[in-house]
Amino acid sequence: MGIIVEKFGGSCLKDDEALKNAAQIIRQTVEEGYDVVAVVSAQGDMTDRLITKARRLHKEPAKRELDVIMSAGEQLCASYLTVALAAAGIDCVSLLGWQAGVRTNRLFGSARVTDINPARIRRELSKKHVVVVAGFQGIADSMDMTTLGRGGSDTTAVALAAALEADICRIYSVIDGIYTADPMEFPQAVKLKEVSYSVMQELAYLGVKVLNPRAVELAHKYAVPIEVRSAFSDAPGTVIREEADMEKMLISGVTKKSDVARIRLNGIENRAGQAFSIFGLLARENIDVDMILQADSEDGNKADIVFTVDEAQADEAVNLLQKHYAGANTIVCDKNVAKVSVVGLGMQSHHGVIKAVFEALSEENINILMISSSELRLSLVVDAADAERAIGAIHRLVIGKTEA
Amino acid sequence: MGIIVEKFGGSCLKDDEALKNAAQIIRQTVEEGYDVVAVVSAQGDMTDRLITKARRLHKEPAKRELDVIMSAGEQLCASYLTVALAAAGIDCVSLLGWQAGVRTNRLFGSARVTDINPARIRRELSKKHVVVVAGFQGIADSMDMTTLGRGGSDTTAVALAAALEADICRIYSVIDGIYTADPMEFPQAVKLKEVSYSVMQELAYLGVKVLNPRAVELAHKYAVPIEVRSAFSDAPGTVIREEADMEKMLISGVTKKSDVARIRLNGIENRAGQAFSIFGLLARENIDVDMILQADSEDGNKADIVFTVDEAQADEAVNLLQKHYAGANTIVCDKNVAKVSVVGLGMQSHHGVIKAVFEALSEENINILMISSSELRLSLVVDAADAERAIGAIHRLVIGKTEA
Numbered sequence: 101m102g103i104i105v106e107k108f109g110g111s112c113l114k115d116d117e118a119l120k121n122a123a124q125i126i127r128q129t130v131e132e133g134y135d136v137v138a139v140v141s142a143q144g145d146m147t148d149r150l151i152t153k154a155r156r157l158h159k160e161p162a163k164r165e166l167d168v169i170m171s172a173g174e175q176l177c178a179s180y181l182t183v184a185l186a187a188a189g190i191d192c193v194s195l196l197g198w199q200a201g202v203r204t205n206r207l208f209g210s211a212r213v214t215d216i217n218p219a220r221i222r223r224e225l226s227k228k229h230v231v232v233v234a235g236f237q238g239i240a241d242s243m244d245m246t247t248l249g250r251g252g253s254d255t256t257a258v259a260l261a262a263a264l265e266a267d268i269c270r271i272y273s274v275i276d277g278i279y280t281a282d283p284m285e286f287p288q289a290v291k292l293k294e295v296s297y298s299v300m301q302e303l304a305y306l307g308v309k310v311l312n313p314r315a316v317e318l319a320h321k322y323a324v325p326i327e328v329r330s331a332f333s334d335a336p337g338t339v340i341r342e343e344a345d346m347e348k349m350l351i352s353g354v355t356k357k358s359d360v361a362r363i364r365l366n367g368i369e370n371r372a373g374q375a376f377s378i379f380g381l382l383a384r385e386n387i388d389v390d391m392i393l394q395a396d397s398e399d400g401n402k403a404d405i406v407f408t409v410d411e412a413q414a415d416e417a418v419n420l421l422q423k424h425y426a427g428a429n430t431i432v433c434d435k436n437v438a439k440v441s442v443v444g445l446g447m448q449s450h451h452g453v454i455k456a457v458f459e460a461l462s463e464e465n466i467n468i469l470m471i472s473s474s475e476l477r478l479s480l481v482v483d484a485a486d487a488e489r490a491i492g493a494i495h496r497l498v499i500g501k502t503e504a
Numbered sequence: 505m506g507i508i509v510e511k512f513g514g515s516c517l518k519d520d521e522a523l524k525n526a527a528q529i530i531r532q533t534v535e536e537g538y539d540v541v542a543v544v545s546a547q548g549d550m551t552d553r554l555i556t557k558a559r560r561l562h563k564e565p566a567k568r569e570l571d572v573i574m575s576a577g578e579q580l581c582a583s584y585l586t587v588a589l590a591a592a593g594i595d596c597v598s599l600l601g602w603q604a605g606v607r608t609n610r611l612f613g614s615a616r617v618t619d620i621n622p623a624r625i626r627r628e629l630s631k632k633h634v635v636v637v638a639g640f641q642g643i644a645d646s647m648d649m650t651t652l653g654r655g656g657s658d659t660t661a662v663a664l665a666a667a668l669e670a671d672i673c674r675i676y677s678v679i680d681g682i683y684t685a686d687p688m689e690f691p692q693a694v695k696l697k698e699v700s701y702s703v704m705q706e707l708a709y710l711g712v713k714v715l716n717p718r719a720v721e722l723a724h725k726y727a728v729p730i731e732v733r734s735a736f737s738d739a740p741g742t743v744i745r746e747e748a749d750m751e752k753m754l755i756s757g758v759t760k761k762s763d764v765a766r767i768r769l770n771g772i773e774n775r776a777g778q779a780f781s782i783f784g785l786l787a788r789e790n791i792d793v794d795m796i797l798q799a800d801s802e803d804g805n806k807a808d809i810v811f812t813v814d815e816a817q818a819d820e821a822v823n824l825l826q827k828h829y830a831g832a833n834t835i836v837c838d839k840n841v842a843k844v845s846v847v848g849l850g851m852q853s854h855h856g857v858i859k860a861v862f863e864a865l866s867e868e869n870i871n872i873l874m875i876s877s878s879e880l881r882l883s884l885v886v887d888a889a890d891a892e893r894a895i896g897a898i899h900r901l902v903i904g905k906t907e908a
Contacts, residue, residue, distance in 0.1 A: 116560055150580070156520055157584060158591040165590075168583040168598055172576040176554070179572040180561060186569075187562040194572055199647060220647070243603060243624070 107257035112331035142173025197237035251312030361414035367429030516735035546577025601641035655716030765818035771833030
């Protein structure tokens with residue numbers, strides 16, 4: 101039998117009961133005959149509590165020290181889970197990031213894994229030990245402790261799975277899989293059985309928080325299959341792999357982003373350099389622009405430029421443009437919009453899907469303000485009030501009805 | 505200028521205010537021109553809390569895992585103190601035991617330091633960094649984390665001071681020095697300005713808890729001067745070194761142990777093997793015997809053997825002897841006694857001191873039940889009710905009056 105990496109998030113390790121539950125999950129995998137490497141996050145909100153304390157002592161603590169402080173969270177949790185496993189009769193040992201051979205660059209707080217040396221893990225596995233690894237942490241060449249940034253335990257798990265050539269990397273949380281939309285908000289959301297890496301990356305980018313995007317990228321690179329599942333349910337989760345069986349559904353998910361503002365610059369002279377002036381100005385002030393559309397007027401002399409930014413940055417963007425950009429007749433900002441994105445493999449090459457989405461919105465009498473599409477995604481800006489109805493309509497009229 | 509090692513106990517790091525106070529102490533030493541290596545214990549009662557949690561998961565957690573868990577306490581504290589130092593404007597860096605080069609054997613929970621490799625500390629000091637080292641922890645050759653047992657941070661501090669050839673190792677706690685008796689109990693107790701290693705070891709063995717006996721032993725071996733002082737007072741503490749100026753006092757301390765029982769075996773036949781029968785029996789059941797006296801009768805045929813044990817083990821000792829040792833006429837146990845010990849350098853070779861002690865007790869009309877003496881110590885068993893008066897009399901009539 102092979103190796104399985106099982107990663108547990110902080111919410112499924114938050115107290116004694118949760119630790120015992122995780123131990124039982126691991127025990128079951130051991131009894132199925134697998135060698136298990138478990139990877140843990142810190143318990144519950146421990147990381148936040150540890151950092152809050154440091155910030156009481158210094159407004160801006162050194163990042164190197166924050167990494168030492170934060171890594172204690174995973175250290176404790178790994179050892180507590182090991183103690184719980186021993187109580188369940190499983191031979192086991194805990195390893196810190198550096199003991200597990202997780203080497204990183206020296207970018208404290210958001211280090212990247214440069215190399216995995218799994219020698220110690222292999223040695224422990226050969227003794228039939230379950231190995232519990234403190235996630236989220238590594239060691240730089242300078243022998244300093246580093247952390248991989250929020251969600252870094254996912255990255256640890258996938259990197260170890262790749263280095264150990266594990267059969268699969270299971271990511272346990274309180275969420276039992278990847279859904280076509282947020283199931284808390286949209287009861288009609290459907291759990292996906294499988295999804296491809298690239299679609300998962302697009303979903304993660306659009307805010308599906310179940311899985312860290314960097315971990316998905318790494319899994320893609322090394323072709324590590326991931327299963328996202330709940331630690332508190334036996335239901336199968338969602339498997340992420342290259343040749344995912346998309347269940348004949350082209351659409352894998354629909355996401356909504358409400359904190360969006362749309363800014364429109366009217367009557368711009370239609371000549372080279374205008375877009376550069378506008379977006380160069382915004383970039384200098386670190387304002388992230390998402391969708392951009394430009395349409396010229398009938399006579400081709402004037403153009404309108406429309407783009408979206410985060411709602412929190414909208415006023416700053418408008419102020420900047422009013423002060424430093426004289427090329428527009430009017431600048432209008434609409435915060436009352438939302439972005440709805442439909443994600444799926446090969447969306448653009450299947451015109452039927454896009455057509456079906458537009459049809460669904462038309463049937464609901466929803467006006468589309470902006471459209472932008474890529475191979476994997478169709479994003480629409482609509483009135484904020486229409487967003488939920490739009491997602492409902494897409495679920496009702498498109499998902500499950502379009503076949504590849 | 506040289507290097508000073510400053511060790512802070514958990515009680516002087518227990519909250520934000522205490523951490524800031526420790527940072528100010530270090531800052532002052534830096535401003536005096538010294539390179540400072542700080543060594544920390546875990547904050548307040550953190551170690552106990554971490555272990556309690558592990559014991560909820562498993563009655564007897566693996567010692568290796570307890571070491572991983574406990575060492576997180578010093579890890580956090582070292583980094584928090586570093587953050588507090590940075591806030592006080594001091595360039596600094598924290599190092600874990602293994603980063604500081606503290607190598608130990610693999611006796612989890614009570615590892616012994618085998619070697620110190622101070623290369624990283626020296627590198628940081630050469631950059632004018634204050635180095636804050638997590639005490640109590642080290643690394644075994646197997647690359648596993650170890651801890652040095654309770655009070656181990658003292659050992660870390662002394663070992664580092666020896667390896668770095670520091671000018672002095674300062675041990676900060678809430679107690680401002682070594683007293684001739686427990687100052688909480690005996691207001692007449694006098695703080696010692698200096699005391700020798702061997703007397704300090706004897707005092708530590710007799711229960712003076714300010715300093716770990718192993719740390720004193722190590723300091724003695726490498727001739728590291730130690731100063732015991734309070735983190736909350738500017739008063740000079742007690743310096744422990746080889747050629748201590750004993751302030752013309754031969755007596756360095758008087759200690760009391762109340763949980764003592766005296767067991768007397770009467771009418772033992774005076775022939776070889778009796779003592780072996782008795783004390784072999786007790787040793788097999790792990791009963792620690794302290795003072796032992798034997799006196800034979802006038803005709804030399806019979807003897808009495810008297811010894812002391814911990815009060816908690818007295819009943820078990822008596823039961824054992826009654827069951828398995830038939831050689832005595834009567835076995836009498838007296839729990840109503842106390843042991844008073846007078847500690848000082850060269851006691852036995854200065855008969856004046858011993859005489860003065862006996863004289864003081866005689867003046868107070870205190871009956872001495874047992875006497876045992878060594879080069880460094882005179883121990884007396886008296887009625888429990890007389891113990892405090894005895895210590896008072898020794899202070900009043902002997903300490904400060906006998907000169908070397």
